[in-house]
Ligand code: PEP
């Protein structure tokens with residue numbers, strides 16, 4: 001198997017009936033960028049910038065943030081990198097950052113975290129924005145914001161980056177050729193205001209890890225709940241299908257960057273509801289590519305439509321049986 005996946009490194013993720021998928025990887029550390037060539041992915045679809053903050057004993061200085069981003073962009077070469085702004089707070093606490101109000105939170109996942117914290121403590125976000133803009137000078141900067149619940153949060157975050165861009169421009173510093181802004185959809189409420197959000201953004205990335213925990217009201221880290229709710233449930237897939245359709249209608253590229261996309265049956269279902277871009281853990285690329293290359297999309301799409309219209313008792317089993325029958 002491993003040899004078979006390695007042989008796929010230079011093969012594109014195209015379905016049997018000719019649809020090209022975009023297959024990117026999730027990363028967070030400098031070395032992860034090297035994985036791009038090794039696994040043959042299209043870029044980094046989610047760079048978790050908080051990793052640098054989490055592994056550091058002190059607040060990483062702007063220069064050191066910039067060095068990391070630059071080295072990742074250099075390693076990625078022509079392939080795109082999507083940087084997600086800092087997603088800390090809640091259970092990802094930074095000892096050196098005084099976030100007194102986030103200590104002793106009863107529900108850290110739903111607490112003062114990610115963009116919520118970053119918009120309040122905007123010094124952190126401004127420094128990061130400068131580091132990103134300077135690191136991407138001459139190239140394209142793709143930046144996205146985590147845990148957006150309402151469209152205004154995207155506006156505020158974008159304004160903050162644009163402010164830094166203007167500051168640098170006024171000082172005649174080298175700037176990126178283009179800055180593309182994305183939103184993460186991981187809070188269900190955001191799905192109800194997509195008509196407002198979508199015209200503002202350049203791309204949408206669905207974080208299915210947080211999204212499913214909020215949809216099911218089930219802690220993503222709770223061992224007793226880990227197996228109870230299935231990603232392959234009508235609730236999740238119908239929800240995602242609605243989001244994908246809205247994004248398609250607005251011509252906004254939409255992808256999934258949660259762990260769900262790194263499992264073959266789950267990835268197949270995502271493709272079945274219209275997802276064409278996945279960002280997954282690097283070790284899963286071979287497996288997912290193999291699945292895509294064996295898939296007949298024109299057969300899957302109506303089959304899944306039928307399953308979602310009148311869901312079988314066990315959707316996972318039904319999808320597995322379909323995949324088996326079709327040699328996926
Ligand atoms: C997600 O929530 O699905 C996601 C990709 O972000 P993280 O796992 O870092 O919260």
Ligand code: MG
Nearest residue numbers: 186207209210
């Ligand atoms: Mg998340």
